[in-house]
Amino acid sequence: MNDMTPTAAERAAKLEGLGCKRKRVEDIRFVQGKGNYVDDLKLPGMLYGDLVRSPHGHARITRLDTTKAAAVPGVVAVLTADVLKTVNLAWMPTLAGDVQMVLADGKVLFQNQEVAFVVAESREAAADAVELVEVEYEPLPVNVDPLKAMAPNAPVIREDIKDKTDGAHGKRKHYNHVFSWQAGDKAAADAAFEKADVKIREFIVYPRVHPCPLETCQCVASFDKIEGELTLWGTFQAPHVIRTVGSLISKIPEHKIHVIAPDIGGGFGNKVGAYSGYICAIVASIVTGRPVKWTEDRIENLSTTAFARDFHMDVEIACTKDGKVTGLRCYTIADHGAFDACANATKWPAGLFSIISGSYDFPAAYCLVDGVYTNKAPGGVAYRCSFRVTEAAYCIERAMDIMAQKLGMDPAEFRMKNLIRREQFPYTSAFGWQYDSGDYQTALKKAMEATNYTKLRDEQKAKREAFKRGETRELMGIGVAFFTEIVGAGPSRACDILGIAMFDSAEIRIHPTGSGICRLGTKSQGQGHETTYAQIIATELGLPADNITVEEGNTDTAPYGLGTYGSRSTPVSGAATAMACRKIKAKAQMIAAYMLEVHDDDLEWDVDRFRVKGNPERSKTMTELAWAAYHEVPPGMEPGLEAINYYDPPNFTFPYGAYICVVDIDVDTGMAKVRRFFALDDCGTRINPMIIEGQIHGGLTEAFGIAMGQEIHYDPDGNVTTASFMDYFLPTAVETPHWETDWTEVPSPHHPIGAKGVGESPNVGGVPCFSNAVNDAFSFLGSTHIQMPHDHWRVWTAAENLGLHQ
Amino acid sequence: MAKSQVAMTVNGTTVEALVEPRTLLIHFLREELRLTGPHIGCETSHCGACTVDLNGKSVKSCTMFAVQANGADIRTIEGMANPDGTLHALQEGFREMHGLQCGFCTPGMVTRAYRLLQENNNPSEEEIRFGIAGNLCRCTGYQNIVKAIQYAAAKLNGVPFQEAAE
Numbered sequence: 001m002n003d004m005t006p007t008a009a010e011r012a013a014k015l016e017g018l019g020c021k022r023k024r025v026e027d028i029r030f031v032q033g034k035g036n037y038v039d040d041l042k043l044p045g046m047l048y049g050d051l052v053r054s055p056h057g058h059a060r061i062t063r064l065d066t067t068k069a070a071a072v073p074g075v076v077a078v079l080t081a082d083v084l085k086t087v088n089l090a091w092m093p094t095l096a097g098d099v100q101m102v103l104a105d106g107k108v109l110f111q112n113q114e115v116a117f118v119v120a121e122s123r124e125a126a127a128d129a130v131e132l133v134e135v136e137y138e139p140l141p142v143n144v145d146p147l148k149a150m151a152p153n154a155p156v157i158r159e160d161i162k163d164k165t166d167g168a169h170g171k172r173k174h175y176n177h178v179f180s181w182q183a184g185d186k187a188a189a190d191a192a193f194e195k196a197d198v199k200i201r202e203f204i205v206y207p208r209v210h211p212c213p214l215e216t217c218q219c220v221a222s223f224d225k226i227e228g229e230l231t232l233w234g235t236f237q238a239p240h241v242i243r244t245v246g247s248l249i250s251k252i253p254e255h256k257i258h259v260i261a262p263d264i265g266g267g268f269g270n271k272v273g274a275y276s277g278y279i280c281a282i283v284a285s286i287v288t289g290r291p292v293k294w295t296e297d298r299i300e301n302l303s304t305t306a307f308a309r310d311f312h313m314d315v316e317i318a319c320t321k322d323g324k325v326t327g328l329r330c331y332t333i334a335d336h337g338a339f340d341a342c343a344n345a346t347k348w349p350a351g352l353f354s355i356i357s358g359s360y361d362f363p364a365a366y367c368l369v370d371g372v373y374t375n376k377a378p379g380g381v382a383y384r385c386s387f388r389v390t391e392a393a394y395c396i397e398r399a400m401d402i403m404a405q406k407l408g409m410d411p412a413e414f415r416m417k418n419l420i421r422r423e424q425f426p427y428t429s430a431f432g433w434q435y436d437s438g439d440y441q442t443a444l445k446k447a448m449e450a451t452n453y454t455k456l457r458d459e460q461k462a463k464r465e466a467f468k469r470g471e472t473r474e475l476m477g478i479g480v481a482f483f484t485e486i487v488g489a490g491p492s493r494a495c496d497i498l499g500i501a502m503f504d505s506a507e508i509r510i511h512p513t514g515s516g517i518c519r520l521g522t523k524s525q526g527q528g529h530e531t532t533y534a535q536i537i538a539t540e541l542g543l544p545a546d547n548i549t550v551e552e553g554n555t556d557t558a559p560y561g562l563g564t565y566g567s568r569s570t571p572v573s574g575a576a577t578a579m580a581c582r583k584i585k586a587k588a589q590m591i592a593a594y595m596l597e598v599h600d601d602d603l604e605w606d607v608d609r610f611r612v613k614g615n616p617e618r619s620k621t622m623t624e625l626a627w628a629a630y631h632e633v634p635p636g637m638e639p640g641l642e643a644i645n646y647y648d649p650p651n652f653t654f655p656y657g658a659y660i661c662v663v664d665i666d667v668d669t670g671m672a673k674v675r676r677f678f679a680l681d682d683c684g685t686r687i688n689p690m691i692i693e694g695q696i697h698g699g700l701t702e703a704f705g706i707a708m709g710q711e712i713h714y715d716p717d718g719n720v721t722t723a724s725f726m727d728y729f730l731p732t733a734v735e736t737p738h739w740e741t742d743w744t745e746v747p748s749p750h751h752p753i754g755a756k757g758v759g760e761s762p763n764v765g766g767v768p769c770f771s772n773a774v775n776d777a778f779s780f781l782g783s784t785h786i787q788m789p790h791d792h793w794r795v796w797t798a799a800e801n802l803g804l805h806q
Numbered sequence: 807m808a809k810s811q812v813a814m815t816v817n818g819t820t821v822e823a824l825v826e827p828r829t830l831l832i833h834f835l836r837e838e839l840r841l842t843g844p845h846i847g848c849e850t851s852h853c854g855a856c857t858v859d860l861n862g863k864s865v866k867s868c869t870m871f872a873v874q875a876n877g878a879d880i881r882t883i884e885g886m887a888n889p890d891g892t893l894h895a896l897q898e899g900f901r902e903m904h905g906l907q908c909g910f911c912t913p914g915m916v917t918r919a920y921r922l923l924q925e926n927n928n929p930s931e932e933e934i935r936f937g938i939a940g941n942l943c944r945c946t947g948y949q950n951i952v953k954a955i956q957y958a959a960a961k962l963n964g965v966p967f968q969e970a971a972e
Contacts, residue, residue: 023904027906028901031883031897031900031901031906032893032897033842035909035910040836214908214910214942215910263909264908265909266944268944295846298847526910526945691904693904697946697947697948697949697950724848724852725848725850726850732938732939733938733939733941733943733948734935734936736949739949
């Protein structure tokens with residue numbers, strides 16, 4: 001071998017495979033304004049749809065007259081529930097087994113509910129006509145408080161199912177009850193509490209929030225009457241699910257529906273569901289024979305399509321006096337709004353909430369969740385989290401702090417004592433989850449060392465003394481959070497949506513010259529899939545990532561998949577990609593053996609080629625083998641080099657992390673300034689560290705928004721008071737803290753490349769960390785729990801209630 | 807509705823059109839001129855996805871009528887690349903520093919940063935954060951956007967870019 005021959009390491013580096021901070025492929029078009037988002041689409045003859053919405057939170061419709069609206073120049077059609085009934089689409093099934101009005105049928109159940117759909121030649125004409133649809137309402141009593149939903153005299157939200165005693169998830173115990181769901185062992189948990197030395201109980205509210213991607217939900221529906229085919233472009237995180245649901249409810253054969261999700265301007269869960277606007281645009285296109293575009297404005301987005309959280313949790317922990325947890329109980333009321341449109345796997349009406357035992361070795365645990373109907377918007381999506389994991393992580397992390405406070409222990413020390421130990425993995429939790437891998441103590445220790453935790457506590461102690469002496473009006477809070485996520489839904493034995501198992505897919509085709517295309521069932525909304533999937537292939541097949549095109553979002557070309565949410569792309573489609581590569585590699589190995597005239601077993605893999613064992617000069621690169629696959633395959637072998645894999649994961653993956661945050665609070669203004677935030681994440685094998693860090697930054701910023709200011713708030717009359725950017729807090733660059741990140745890397749033992757998924761971790765861990773910091777600031781004054789969001793007014797109020805303003 | 811005649815320079819090209827007086831500038835740019843780089847995120851001037859450069863100022867084109875831009879000189883993201891077709895230092899910086907994810911805020915963010923650097927060619931981190939506070943990003947957490955702008959400032963000033971220590 002002469003000196004010019006590249007070393008194995010040099011050849012590997014050129015591939016830009018696993019572990020490479022590869023620059024993103026998609027950025028080339030985005031930085032030039034050449035992305036292709038739904039609203040960029042303008043088809044010949046395209047019409048614009050706009051929705052008439054209810055000003056009331058709960059009211060009967062006594063009159064609905066579209067005559068004046070239909071007479072507006074440029075208006076082509078006006079759809080109402082009565083029109084939709086003629087095609088049996090006034091109601092649609094939800095992902096959660098409930099039904100939902102597409103347009104108000106007899107009454108409205110939440111403010112801004114869709115009442116009529118105007119279709120016109122221009123968006124301005126449509127908006128004019130919306131103003132002229134005449135609707136008369138007879139207001140009904142409103143309930144927006146989930147804790148009052150099951151009162152004996154509560155307003156009946158759902159008249160259509162008032163007398164139904166069985167729901168999609170079993171017995172209903174009240175006309176506003178959606179489901180009861182429980183997990184764990186109640187008797188064992190009760191026994192632990194009877195024997196406990198120390199107990200805490202707290203009522204913890206995770207308020208209703210909204211994912212709020214910068215691009216709202218939108219679609220263009222185009223029905224071809226001649227062929228009977230529907231093409232639907234839309235902001236869909238799960239395009240195949242939209243196609244299947246669309247076929248089931250419209251009766252258009254599935255092969256005649258073409259769903260295309262182009263570039264998506266952020267999703268965070270908002271774009272999983274099927275919304276009224278989509279159905280109306282489809283029907284309008286069928287009725288008019290022309291393409292119809294529907295785009296939400298921001299108020300419509302915040303107040304109607306999706307919400308997250310709204311979990312009201314009564315949590316208890318039992319503990320020995322020396323600080324070892326022995327039991328956990330949690331009773332939750334979940335506010336589902338007017339229709340149960342939660343995006344959850346079918347068997348899990350409360351999602352994966354039973355991850356609530358968190359990162360700790362609880363011998364006994366039990367949880368019960370009751371879902372209820374109220375006069376609020378439907379949705380119940382995961383806002384950058386995997387199916388209610390954020391609610392669970394927030395609840396347990398707050399509760400652990402409250403217990404530490406009662407024991408007089410440091411919150412980090414208390415956690416360290418109770419974390420699942422490295423040698424316990426794979427670890428089966430009291431709720432039955434099998435945690436795949438982890439080294440929790442090392443992660444927490446590393447975070448504590450990086451932040452000089454002991455010194456921070458010393459500083460806090462001195463500041464508290466100074467505060468008591470009246471020398472400062474500032475309080476210092478230190479937040480500690482250790483979270484474990486459960487992502488990668490999911491194993492078919494546990495997870496399906498409307499009966500479709502939650503596998504995902506990858507189809508890889510290698511072209512004769514050694515480049516290729518990979519198509520997947522997932523759909524990027526900013527995660528950089530075009531960049532990262534190619535890196536998996538680069539390492540698996542020894543072809544440069546730059547030679548691989550990654551394509552998603554077209555249901556005609558992509559293999560079937562359940563889409564991107566719940567941090568499932570890497571755990572499921574990432575695995576499918578690796579497995580499809582391995583099929584290709586096995587075939588390439590046979591071709592290489594034939595060409596080199598050796599037995600398959602005499603070959604070994606070397607970065608980008610197969611070489612003969614003991615004779616490395618004799619080798620065939622993957623590029624050569626790609627050519628051979630179309631040129632000189634062994635006798636009897638099918639030509640070509642491609643493979644498809646549908647990956648049904650054997651288990652979920654369990655990413656985790658240790659976060660530490662420092663806040664300084666001015667008790668007189670209620671301002672909480674984040675001085676420092678340190679996030680250590682373990683997402684298993686790291687595919688692209690640059691993208692991982694970007695995901696962490698973004699998720700932490702969302703967590704900061706949620707913890708410090710976000711809430712979708714309703715007044716008692718059912719008015720949503722936070723439906724614009726004037727009232728719904730999105731952090732700007734000014735208030736967003738500086739993020740410090742670090743990692744450990746314990747691979748998942750059951751994933752082909754050991755990756756666990758990362759996108760949602762910072763939201764799951766970030767929210768409790770901020771909240772713990774604010775709560776910690778006041779804990780020495782006897783305060784146990786202050787509800788989120790910790791905006792200035794609420795923090796000021798907490799200080800006021802503690803008598804700090806006298 | 808009676809239409810009004812407008813004429814303006816967009817990315818160096820003169821355009822003339824008849825528009826309804828109520829047509830918003832963002833709709834005119836996106837739907838008439840088919841410049842779909844600037845985006846619509848809120849229609850209330852908060853998010854900045856629609857930011858364009860108008861007569862030497864950053865303007866949110868969702869809350870301005872096309873007729874108000876009569877006679878104006880406008881630059882959008884589509885006119886940001888260098889005359890030779892290579893990427894502007896800001897466009898390069900956003901990619902190099904991973905200053906974007908979904909790409910929806912990016913055109914407005916780059917256009918805003920362009921004006922910021924015209925006004926202050928060597929801004930501090932604090933000045934950058936304040937300078938882009940009218941542009942929301944839901945994906946990146948801003949930290950890498952700040953770096954991207956610092957990268958561009960260094961490049962435009964002909965000095966080596968040094969990433970601040972974490």
